Structures are given as C-alpha cells and as structure tokens.
Amino acid sequence: MTKKQLNVRVDATTAEIARARAEQEGISMNQYIEKLVQQDMGETGRSFVDAAAQFMKEYEAAFLAEFGEHEAAGQRR
Template identity: 65%
Template structure:
C-alpha cells in the first residue's frame, strides 16, 4: 500500500508520550500512530455492528409484522417453486 505523509501538531507532552509508547513497543512513532488509527477504525466498526444488532432486536416485532419472519419467508419461497 502506498504511504502518504501526514503532518500533525500536538503539544510536547503528547509527542513525548507517543515517542515513549512507540519505543516501548519497539516501533516507530509513525507505526504507533498508524496502529492507533487502525484500532480506532476497528472499534468504530464493532460499535456500528453492535448498534445495528441492538436496533434489530428492538424493532424485530415491527419488521416481523411488516415483512414476516425468516421461516415464513422461506416457506413462501419454497411454496412458489412447487406451483
């Protein structure tokens, strides 16, 4: 994957913390920041999936009333094939 340069400004304490954490892990500050962003992206994805699952649980009855259950849909699909 191609790399691009990103310049950011942080206070000295934040910069020093980033340097220390990267050093503790034996990686560059660049790699450390990249891993933080990737981890954050993964957490956002998990949060989205969890929110979607919560939404579906909350409104499951509404969807079932409007569209039927999975079993009903499967039975209807099977029934159409035998006509």
Template identity: 85%
Template sequence: MAKKQLNVRVDATTAEMARERAEQQGISMNQYIERLVQQDMGEAGRNFVDAAAQFMKEHEAVFLAEFGSPSELQDVRR
C-alpha cells in the same frame, strides 16, 4: 499499499508520550500512529455492529410486521 504523509500538531506532552510508547513497543512513530488508527477503526466497526444489533432487537416487531420472518423472505425470493 502507498503511504501518505500526514502532518499533525499535538502538545509537547502528548508528543513525548507517543514517542515513549513507540520506543517501548520497539516501533517507529509512524507505525505507532498507524496502529492506533487501525485499532480505533476496529472499535468503530464493532461499535457499529453492536448498535445495529441493538437496533434490530428493539425494532424486530416492526420489521417482522412489514417483511415477515427470515424464512418467509427466503420463500418469496425463490
């Protein structure tokens, strides 16, 4: 995958903490930042799925009234 260059500004303390963590993990700063973003996106995806499941749980009766049960939907599609 092609890489893109990003320029970010952080305070000196944050930059030093990031350098130290990357060094502790034996990876470059680029790899460290990339991993952080990927982890964050994974959490966002999980949060979305959890929120969608909660929404469906709370509003299941409305969907059933409008569309019927999943098995009824399959019967209509056939």
C-alpha cells in the same frame, strides 16, 4: 502499499508520551500512530455492528408485523 505523509501538530506532552510509547513497543512513531488509527477503525466497526444488532433486536417485532416472517428474513413468497 503506497504511504502518504501527514503533518500533525500536538502539544509537547502528547508528543513526548507518543514517543515514549512507540519506544516501549520497539516501533517507530509512524508505526505507532498507524497502529492507533487501525485499532480505532476496528473499534468503530465493532460499535457499528453492535448498534445494528441492538436495533434489529429492538425492532424485530415491528419488522415481522409489517412484512411478515418470510419477508423479514429476506425470503419472498
């Protein structure tokens, strides 16, 4: 995997906390930041799926009324 360099500026307290957390986990600062971004991406994906499921639950009756049961389920007559 090709790596890209990022330059990030944070306040001194944030930098100290990040360094300490990386050290506690026994990983480099780069690995720690990469891990945080990957976790954030996973949470965003879950949030999207949850929101889509809630949308479908709320509007299921409207889809069925408009398109009928077969079309709403993706089955064409």
